[in-house]
Amino acid sequence: MQLRLPWILSRRRLLVAVTLDSALFVALYNGLFLQHFGRWPDGSILLPVLWAMWVLSSYVLGRYQGVDGARSSAASFIALQGVVTSTLVVGFSLAGTLTYLWLFETNAGDSQFRSFLIPYLGFLGLVSLLTQNFLGSWVRNRRNGRDKWHFLGNYEAYRQLRHHLKWTRLSVQLEYLNYEKISESGDVDVSIVVEDFSVEQASLLANLLKLQQSGCIIVNRQDWCEAVLQRFPSEYLSDADLLRGEFSFPRGTFQSRLKRLGDVLISTSLLLMSSPLLVISAVMIKLEDGGPILYSQIRTGLEGIPYTIYKLRSMRVNAEPDGAQWVKRADSRITKIGSLLRRTRLDELPQLWCVFIGSMSLIGPRPERPEFDQQLEHQIPHYCLRQRMRPGLSGWAQVNYPYGASVEDAANKLSYDLYYLRNFSFWLDFLILIKTIRLVFNAQGSLPLPSSDSKETRFKP
16 A cells, blocks of 8 residues: 655644754753763663653643644743643653652662752753744744645635635635636746646646746645645545545555554553543442443444444433434533533543454544434435444544534544545554544543634634
């Protein structure tokens, strides 16, 4: 299978930010250690442990979020956020380091070294904060005017594409380009999205080719959706796209076997580590209304085969006397404890058993109820494609789109599932896992959108 990593290209600036932060971490560690002790640190795993905690905590807490500059806040808010998150990162790193030194007696585990950690992490937080804010400002200045695209094609198709833009991670501008202007334009800096190359006139294609050879960026609508939207609206897919096999999940490959191995190992570990939380949650559910702790439900799985999921009960008993219903933002069926469980995603923990036995995967499209699937298959083109892979606890749609509770939401989430289906890889799964941790930590994406939600107030990945 050809390995596609377009999501890495759109995160070049994030990778630069992490690399720069890592270089600062190592340079300051070695420099301050030499100044403090007069020798290089002993060979141990202390440095990589600290580094991993620093980078992962920084990402989860949002210290790298403003680097792209697409949805940056006011400068004062960014500075305040940086100070707070840096302090939290220092606390996490210090707690983890002291725990390590307490559990494993190393040559560096004396009181002198412990006293070195506090000023080192504090100074690192300050220098890293200034560096990341400078990088964010530099990126925003360089990107001014570089995310402007012109659409060439039917005007209704242009309006439809603009509608899809509301979910993009970047601040992209899309303007309509008249056919007459294309031959008159001599601006090689313009970037053009063509609706369909196959239906354009030969003379127009010749003009487009000249512009491309002069340095103009020209892409078709589908490639643009993959690069910018990072999803595939299902209405843009043709039978030819499906016949090429680009939307078929690979089976029997090394990456698919690695995915299954990761499912077993991680689900087992999480079940063991979360068992105290499960017990506490069970007691709280029982005390609130005396009803059952778990509830089971039939969901659609791989190849459309139904299976049973188990979740901590978050709704009152007999919440759907009239049949299946979409969850609402202020749903009266949800209990007080259930609201907390949903926000923290604790109600999903029993599904780890489904991951362990193979009914689900950690990463994949969220499973839907058969009642809704039957409805959506008639309303959304190519909806059944999402059943070509195991459903997951989290997925590309879940980390890029809020909780879905309508047919339009289902169509948007399908477009992200199709992107994942076409670009599946171990590294994309790893990215989704890290983004899921960040969402859970910040309690995002667990509620349906209000009906009047705007782009500015919608969920931000």
